[in-house]
Amino acid sequence: MHVLVVHNRYASAQPSGENRVVDEEVGLLRAAGHRVEVFERRSDDIAGRSLLGKVAVPLLVPWNPAVRTELAARLRADRPDVVHVHNVFPLLSPAVLAACADAGVPVVATLHNYTQVCPPGTLHRDGRPCGECVGSAVPLPAVRHGCYRNSRLATVPLAVGLAVNRRRWWSGVDRFLCISAAQRDVLVRSGMPADRLVVKHNFVPEPGVRRTNAGEHLLFLGRLAEPKGVRLLMDAWDAVAADGGVGVPLVLAGAGPLEPEVTAWAAGRDDVRYAGLYDPAACREAVAKAVAVVAPSLSRETFGLVVAEAMAAGVPAVAAGHGAFVELVEDGVTGLLHRPGEAGSLVECLRRITAGPERNRAMGRAARSRYEQGFGPDVGLARLLEEYRSAIADRSGGGNSAPPVGNDNAGSRRGTRAGGDGGQEK
Incomplete structure (x- = not known):
């Protein structure tokens, strides 16, 4: 299978679990013989921009037209079977979805946090859980509270992006991968399309070392x-x-x-x-x-x-x-x-x-x-390929035109897809 992974890498000053998950999934797919390419931006690059370029970054959060043009051209040239979107904040933006629509390529998106319903993606404020913006078309409470970096001004681009791109996400993604049933339940209650929200837990590579005593x-x-x-x-x-x-x-x-x-x-x-x-x-x-x-x-x-x-x-x-x-x-x-x-x-x-x-x-x-x-690699690979195959089949209108993805036993796991109806730092 030919996969294009789309990801805005978090700043390297602090370890990012999300960056690790993306890198490990890419490695897992490549080790299994699949062709995987990456279309990315790096938040580290913001520091090297001119003053004007830094000032312009918040304007790109809701929509980056240059990214749409660049990605659409790449998709037309390379024709991947599926695009897997991870993080798009702050330099990619939901313009990546428009590029995929332009090229007619199926899209799978992993939801690593709650940015679909909460501008900072945490559902947490002032030391306690918060859901004021969940289900709201315009997340004004987040702006009022300055939920991103304790700044109303910094929160505005995130709130605007969530409000204007909500329907684009919901219509432009063939399969949303929630990383837990608890996350899926929140998103379903917020109004996201339940039939396209599936549960695929993150996998963890074999550590190479295990505990052999009582611990220290x-x-x-x-x-x-x-x-x-x-x-x-x-x-x-x-x-x-x-x-x-x-x-x-x-x-x-x-x-x-x-x-x-x-x-x-x-x-x-x-x-x-x-x-x-x-x-x-x-x-x-x-x-x-x-x-x-x-x-x-x-x-x-x-x-x-x-x-x-x-x-x-x-x-x-x-x-x-x-x-x-x-x-x-x-x-x-x-x-x-x-x-x-x-x-x-x-x-x-x-x-x-x-x-x-x-x-x-x-x-x-x-x-x-x-x-x-x-949560082992074999389970993670089977689930990932299962959802790629489903997204491709849904887009093509039937399962027969989906490309082969290796071990066909993944299809027997379809019953585990939907685990029940029910942080942006750069």
Whole structure:
């Protein structure tokens, strides 16, 4: 199959799970023998623009006419079987959909966040969940609250783009890939076309290293930001420490706006270590040495990559009991779920996950089994090709004209497509 992947890469100053997912899917498809090309822009390039060029960037967020022209020409020349759209903010814009329509090429779009219904894509504001813009044709509350980077001015292009391009997205994409059923439920309730919203979880590559003992630390691995529950974790850990600790230290790895606060909090303590940014190999090693990974997000995560990575390494998770985490973590079997936003509930789970080594190891084995069944590369490839094939068949008006995609057993998984009706940082 010939696939063109369209993606605006997030800035490299902070690790991006979305960039990783895109790169890993491209690698997975290529390793399986498919021809994959990439049409991309990089947010890093904004810094090298002239002053006038930087000022013009917000104007390109709702619509970039140059991108439409460039992509349409490439599609006419290369004629891919399908275009797979990921992120289009801020330099690509929904003009990519018009280019695909111009060329008559089927489009699949992975929805990595909630940008279809929330300008910043987080469904989170002022330390709590927020859904004021969900279902609204014009997301004025986001502008009023300055939801993107705490700035009304910066939020305007996102709000305008969402309002003017809503129908273009809904009519121009043949198949939306939601990365969890929880995400799909929100989008269906917002009015998006349910028949084109399917669930395809992210896959996680084999880590190459698994936990072989009881673990050495509890691990928070992610962006140091309020929606990720960093302050909640610090409060809970202080309560744990005041009661004598749990016998292992807490390691925090990542970067973000709360980094100075985390650094100051961890300084001089034996029970806490701030590790800064890990490279991918160090991340895998840290996960494999963990008693558990901790994911106390305040926002409703659309997936939870760090939890799936822990499962791949045979490590259980302690996660907030909402969003996609309830799909990834079976409470008491593959990890523990705490009440979202409640430090006391998180404290209880941290104590429980470290109190019984044998039970913890059993959870780790169950987590690994869950990974193999639902989140490994073979499963990810089969689901991806299944949705490509469906989008092509739908566009052509029948399944017979869709090109072959290898193992035909993917078609038997159609019943898993729709898991039930129900953050923009650059």
